Amino acid sequence: MKRRGTYSMMSAAMILLMVLIMAGCGTQADSGSSTGSQTASTGAGTASQEETASANASQTKSFTDPTGTKEIPVTPQRIFSISATTQLLALGITPVGGLQYEIEQDYYLKNAASEVEIAGDYPPNMEAVASLQPDLIIASSFVEADIIEQLEKIAPTIIYPWEDNLYDQLRYIGDIVGKKAEAEEWITKHETKVVERKAEMSNLVGADETVAAVEIFKDSFQVAGSRNMGYVLHDLLGLKRMPWVQEEVDKSDGFVVYTEPQSLEKLPELTADYLIIKVNDTQPGSTEFYEKMQESSLWKNLPAVKNGNVFIVPHDKWWSYTLFSTDALLDEAVELFKQHNQ
Helix, strand or coil: CHHHHHHHHHHHHHHHHHHHHHHHHHHHHHHHHHHHHHHHHHHHHHHHHHHHHHHHHHCEEEEEECCEEEEEECCCCCEEEECCHHHHHHCCCCCCEECHHHHCCCHHHHHHHCCCEECCCCCCCHHHHHHCCCCEEEEECCCCHHHHHHHHCCCCEEEECCCCCHHHHHHHHHHHHCCHHHHHHHHHHHHHHHHHHHHHHHCCCCCCCEEEEEEECCCCEEEECCCHHHHHHHHHCCCECCHHHHHHHHHCCCCCCECCCECHHHHHHCCCCEEEEEECCCCCCHHHHHHHHHHCHHHHCCHHHHCCCEEEECHHHHCCCCHHHHHHHHHHHHHHHHHHHC
């Protein structure tokens, strides 16, 4: 009986062990099945996401620009840019291609230059543009009608109003590419910075003091109006223009890039309390003309010169009118006056 009980207990133990082993195998099999199912599900999800992106890329919407209503991709994948590169980058989009004058010459686009294919200078090389297979082309309103017509043969081409201010340009392009929220986010952040820098500048320059930003060419000079460095200094930072420059801006509905070219004889008109000088060193002879200007008694008698209120700024950083240059020049301008006041 004893022996039989031992055998029974052993048999029971063996049966229990086998059950546990089978249960363990069953658990492992179930786990494998679950993982397989999860993997398959994840794979299906990825495939679904890719299909959705592909579907969005193939969908179109109607968009009306100054040249008419066109069908464009809802989610463009390969955008070619003509003076829209900064706006696209601000929205988180790297264009597939652009032009040399905008990208390679812009100090603030150096990092993007290696990522954006250059299709010649202006006018664009149509063969090079076509080789990039863009699904959308965004171009500035200064592009001539015959160029637009050629571009339209390659891909739908939308013209944005370059004459608008930078914020409205960004909003317009944000609408084109379906990134309105991102445009407003960038603008809000920039507006906050403008308020801060303007407050700093008000402590550095008197409310009645005038400032003139002057570009020097090979045989003339021009004063910045309401674009480029003039936009930053006057429209954003609130620095007062010379009266005659303000009159020109007012007569032109606020749109003056630069005044007409002025000769040396017009130097006495630079009556500003502060002069910001930018020598266009991309034009041969500009440096020599500035040297000649400085030797003139007319120059030496200018208020800013006599008071030591003349700043020299680098052309590469101060020449362009873009979101990135404007953002950077807010800091550069304030720092310029801070150092001067030390």
